[in-house]
Amino acid sequence: MANMNTQVLLRCRxxxxxxxDNFEVVATPILQPADGQVLCQTLFLSLDPYMRGRMSGMKSYADPTPVGGVMCGGTVSKVVESKSPQxxxxxxxxxxxxxxxxxxxxxxxxxxLPQAPFPLSYYLGVLGMPGMTAYVGLLDIGLxxxxxxxxxxAAAGAVGSVVGQIAKIKGCRAxxxxxxxxxxxxxxxxxxxxxxxxxxTQLRALxxxxxxxxxxxxxxxxxxxxxxxxxxxNTGARIPLVGLISEYNATEFPHGPDLMPVLVKRARIQGMIVSDHPDRRAAFMRDVSGWLGQGKLKYREHVVNGLGNAAEAFIGLFSGRNFGKLLVQVAQ
Amino acid sequence: MANMNTQVLLRCRxxxxxxxDNFEVVATPILQPADGQVLCQTLFLSLDPYMRGRMSGMKSYADPTPVGGVMCGGTVSKVVESKSPQxxxxxxxxxxxxxxxxxxxxxxxxxxLPQAPFPLSYYLGVLGMPGMTAYVGLLDIGLxxxxxxxxxxAAAGAVGSVVGQIAKIKGCRAxxxxxxxxxxxxxxxxxxxxxxxxxxTQLRALxxxxxxxxxxxxxxxxxxxxxxxxxxxNTGARIPLVGLISEYNATEFPHGPDLMPVLVKRARIQGMIVSDHPDRRAAFMRDVSGWLGQGKLKYREHVVNGLGNAAEAFIGLFSGRNFGKLLVQVAQ
Known part of the structure; x- marks a missing residue:
């Protein structure tokens, strides 16, 4: 084990x-876990569009990352030292x-995490937050x-790819x-x-x-x-709203869509944040791991190597440079 | 009974x-009812913002009024001649x-319609389509x-005035x-x-x-x-969308609101058209006529005399010139 810890900080908003320039890579000493704590080595870091929100100072459903703080993100790690019996x-x-x-x-x-039958990285994607967002948003809000x-x-992305495949499993046109x-x-x-x-190029083709x-x-x-x-x-349409990627980098207050069709078609637009739905976790894991096992769900990852490349990869998310769920492999 | 019928037509869109200029007042012969039909004399005509939509050629949840056709609208009338046993x-x-x-x-x-205990005109307002829009939209969608x-x-209007008073009856801040x-x-x-x-002048005071x-x-x-x-x-807010008066006269494609708060607050925007909810009619009539009878619901009408003044009164709806439910008294 190294003595120093590489971290990526939010340098400025x-x-x-x-x-x-918004990021800073630093090396700091590795600390010791106290009672009830665990020291882990990161294997995979998930990069997701929502992190752009945490980089802003604005209040949202989660606290922003403080300037000078470590950038937040979901991780799959290996326990190095444990002061917990768990x-x-x-x-x-x-x-x-x-x-x-x-x-x-x-x-x-x-x-x-179980080490089989799925790659550990899946728990940051299809078997993790993005997959569960797709599952709950589509099934519970989209009905x-x-x-x-x-x-x-964003149908090729971590969430969208799962949404469409579940829609097919449920007998819909996707x-x-x-x-x-x-x-x-x-x-x-x-x-x-x-x-x-x-x-x-062809939104009208929709x-x-x-x-x-x-x-x-x-x-x-x-x-x-x-x-x-x-x-x-159509009349009675349901629109789970789970991301507004097109707005995350807006510097002016963005306009939204005209809502006349929502009235005329008695439609429903409903915001959804997956962390509100822990009660759906068991069903999600059962169904999605089942579909994966049966080959009904396909899943693609875009893996970048090393924390030093995380910032550039994250920035690329907003121009769609990734192809599949974006992950950083931090260690083997 | 007169021999001629005064009608207001849609002259052009x-x-x-x-x-x-969009309206034309004409006199046409009064026709005879066929079997199963009824000839009525209009007492009150309701003027409502939705009629602006019917004046447009655009397809919506209801067919547009054809150019040269009689302007549509809800009425309270007296039967003059009946070829129906009902x-x-x-x-x-x-x-x-x-x-x-x-x-x-x-x-x-x-x-x-019963002739007591409420004025007949109430069935075009608080006991009619606007009142039921308030009742169903608030209770079923707004929860x-x-x-x-x-x-x-539009809190002083036919729908809004009922919404706020029902909210108070239900123990809310209105x-x-x-x-x-x-x-x-x-x-x-x-x-x-x-x-x-x-x-x-003071939307920020909200x-x-x-x-x-x-x-x-x-x-x-x-x-x-x-x-x-x-x-x-707040988190979990519900937004029944029942009208977009601010857009009805738009000549350019209007923008809507930024929907970021809908995601962040897991809110729900849902279009509602009262004619979808005939199953709620009995509960609406029971509750609202009960509240009216107990003095818990107050209601105000703005009555204009004569069909010749209908067009001007209707146009005034969009600048809020009316104060209370807008009606035309067509005959005594």
Missing amino acids: PMGLPTP FHPGDCVLGYDGWQEYAISDASALQK PQPGETVVVS VGTAGSDEKCRYVVEELGFDACVNYK KRACPNGIDVYFDNVAGPTLEMVLRLI | PMGLPTP FHPGDCVLGYDGWQEYAISDASALQK PQPGETVVVS VGTAGSDEKCRYVVEELGFDACVNYK KRACPNGIDVYFDNVAGPTLEMVLRLI
């Missing part, structure tokens, strides 16, 4: 799209240790019925939007969606892809995609 | 705010006869809980927005709301009027009021 060196755990090589956590903040049309934005023709091909050919539209209108729109992005979708919704 | 001359009925002195309807489109804060726009200081005083002093804010945030916003208007409300909503 971004204006608009984050730049490398964990032993070598255990693999899910935690929220952030952008650093080593971290000390209260045992209560960690969750032991898809067989034969209905489900549209999801239509995605994504940011490149290559991603659209992947969404249709590999993930089995019925159609996928490149929102950068109408052709949804000949019977749209019953459920799982929204990860807001912006022009939501505006276009609202023109195509 | 408006661009923006309707003008008198109705007899002198009966008072609720119908949808539109802007005309006489009309022939299928008996199935009419509903007999107000005792102690919560309910905000309603806050209105309205378009003049006189209306705000009426809303607080006569209707018993806890506060009312003049949206033309924050002071809602010290514990906003749990339910019953939206009649959209526009800047909705934008302001979204900055003040």
Whole structure:
């Protein structure tokens, strides 16, 4: 074990799209765990769009990361030293240790992970927060019925890819939007969606892809995609709103979509944050690991090596440079 | 009985705010009812903001009024001649006869009204479509809980005045927005709301009027009021969207509010059209007529005399010139 801990700090708050200057990589001594605590070495760090919100000073549903603090984030780690009877060196755990090589956590903040049959990194994606966001948002808020049309934005991403595949499992027509023709091909050919539209060039093609209108729109992005979708919704449409990626780097107060179609079509737009739904965790794990095991759910990761590359990879999230769930492999 | 029928037709579709030129008053012969039909003389015509939508050619939840057709609208009428065993001359009925002195309807489109204890005109307002919109939208979509804060726009109007008073009956804090200081005083002093804010001069005062945030916003208007409300909503807020008066005369595609607060606060915006909820009619009539009878619900009408004044009165709706439910008394 090294004596020093590499950490990535929030150096200053971004204006608009984050730049490398907003981050600072530092080396600090590795501390010792107190009673009830565990020292872990990070194996994988998850990079997710919501982290942009924590970099802002604005109050939200979670506290912002303080300037000078370690960037937050979900992690899969290996226990190095434990002062808790619950964990032993070598255990693999899910935690929220952030952008650093080593971290000390209260045992209560960690969750032991099985080493088989799925790769540990899956617990940051399809079997973790993004997968559960897809599961709860689609099934509990979207309420898809067989034969209905489900549209999801960022369809090649960690959440969207799961949404569309669950929609297919539930007997729906699944239509995605994504940011490149290559991603659209992947969404249709590999993930089995019925159609996928490149929102950068042909959002109007959504109408052709949804000949019977749209019953459920799982929204990860807001912006022009939501505006276009609202023109195509059917009566009683449900719109789980789980992300507004198109706005996260806005420097002016953004406008939203005209809501006239929400009235005319008696639609429902509902915000959803997965941490409100711990009661759904058991069903999510049972169903999604079952579908993965049966090959009904496909999943793709985009792994970047080393914390030194985390900032650049994170910035790339907002232009869709990743292809699959974005992770940093911090250690082997 | 006169031999001629005065009718107001849609002469041409408006661009923006309707003008008198969009309407044409004509005299046509009164026709004879066929078997199963009833000839009625209109006593009261209801004027409501939704009619602006029917004047447009755009497809919506109801068909537009054709150019040259009689303007549509809810009516209270007296039966003149009946070829249906269900109705007899002198009966008072609720119908949808539109802007005309006489009309022939299928008996199935009419509903007999009791002549006591409420004025017949109430069935176009507090005991009719606007009142039921308030009742269903607030109770079924807004789900107000005792102690919560309910905000309603157009609070002096036919729908809003009922929303706030039902909110009070249900143990909530009721806050209105309205378009003049006189209306705000009426809303607080006569209707018993806890506060009312003049949206033309002091929308920011909404924050002071809602010290514990906003749990339910019953939206009649959209526009800047909705934008302001979204900055003040509490976690889990419910927003029945029943009107977008601020947009009805828009000539450019309007923007909506930024939806970030809907995600952050896990709020729900849900469109509601009262005609979807016939199953709630009996409960509405029972509760609202009970509250009226007990003096718990106050109600104000703004009555204009004669069909010749209907167009001007209707246009005035959009600048809030009416004070109370707007009606045309077509005949005594």
